[in-house]
Amino acid sequence: MPGNITVYLISLDKIPSDFYSQSNNQLLTLDEQYRLAKIKCKRRYREYLCGHILARVIIAHHQNATWQSIILQTDKQGKPYITTAGTRISFNISHSGEWWTLALGEAGEIGVDIESPCNRSLIDEDILPIAKRNFSAQENSLLNTATIEFRKKHFYRIWTIKEAILKAVGVGLTGPALKDIDTGLGATKNTHSLHTGEGTILLHSDYQYLDTADCHLAIASTLPLGDISIVVNPIDWLVSEFNHSTNKQYVENIV
Numbered sequence: 714m715p716g717n718i719t720v721y722l723i724s725l726d727k728i729p730s731d732f733y734s735q736s737n738n739q740l741l742t743l744d745e746q747y748r749l750a751k752i753k754c755k756r757r758y759r760e761y762l763c764g765h766i767l768a769r770v771i772i773a774h775h776q777n778a779t780w781q782s783i784i785l786q787t788d789k790q791g792k793p794y795i796t797t798a799g800t801r802i803s804f805n806i807s808h809s810g811e812w813w814t815l816a817l818g819e820a821g822e823i824g825v826d827i828e829s830p831c832n833r834s835l836i837d838e839d840i841l842p843i844a845k846r847n848f849s850a851q852e853n854s855l856l857n858t859a860t861i862e863f864r865k866k867h868f869y870r871i872w873t874i875k876e877a878i879l880k881a882v883g884v885g886l887t888g889p890a891l892k893d894i895d896t897g898l899g900a901t902k903n904t905h906s907l908h909t910g911e912g913t914i915l916l917h918s919d920y921q922y923l924d925t926a927d928c929h930l931a932i933a934s935t936l937p938l939g940d941i942s943i944v945v946n947p948i949d950w951l952v953s954e955f956n957h958s959t960n961k962q963y964v965e966n967i968v
Contacts (some may be wrong), residue, residue, distance in 0.1 A: 716934065716936050716937070718934070718938065721816075722812060722813075723922065723951070724812060724946055725811050725812050727946055729948075741766075764806060764808065766803070769781075774954060792822075805823045805877075809928065810951045821934050822883055822935045823932065824880030824933040825877055826872050826876035827928050828869050829929075835865070841856060851895065866929075872932035873920060877931040878916050878918060878933040879925070895932055904918075919932045919938050919941055923943070930943075
């Protein structure tokens with residue numbers, strides 16, 4: 714049965730500055746605080762702090778729980794998940810430039826990848842050499858025959874789908890070679906066979922170009938995909954959910 718997925722797309726540049734206050738660091742687990750303290754790049758620091766809190770707020774909303782009760786975990790391959798009522802719930806996170814995204818749903822193991830062209834110094838001359846190393850023969854043929862205008866669009870479509878597929882199975886770029894994944898010639902929805910050392914995995918993908926964010930987005934899952942809802946910049950709602958849950962927890966602790 715197809716599983717529905719909700720994708721949250723958030724511009725970190727629109728998050729209120731007080732969200733990054735030092736006091737919010739204490740809301741992370743000790744392990745997360747340790748990892749955060751090692752990050753020296755300001756933007757990466759904001760991505761980590763904001764991303765870990767926002768992920769909890771969003772997942773808690775879908776689970777009808779307080780965000781403080783949501784413990785983010787990673788498996789041995791580094792894939793994030795949470796466990797609630799004994800059930801593992803898959804979600805996935807990606808970010809590019811100012812954009813941060815989280816995909817959450819009912820469609821098995823999920824992978825998501827977002828690419829913002831304005832965040833990349835990718836020039837036309839770089840596309841074909843990168844594709845030659847990482848794309849299949851069919852995909853390279855498509856890029857070689859495309860006009861310059863469409864070549865970059867095809868490149869990002871192919872790249873995001875491949876990334877999302879590898880993230881769905883939790884192997885990342887260290888797993889099966891990117892060129893072994895056939896994304897289909899121009900298809901935005903597709904089914905893929907991924908061959909690993911443990912056998913063949915069937916995956917399903919969906920690709921979209923988002924005009925509002927000038928981003929390429931791909932979602933992959935180990936189960937057929939149903940409806941995909943994309944929520945863009947629900948900033949007020951997120952801050953309200955965060956403050957409400959934080960204040961509620963504070964009152965409960967006092968009582």
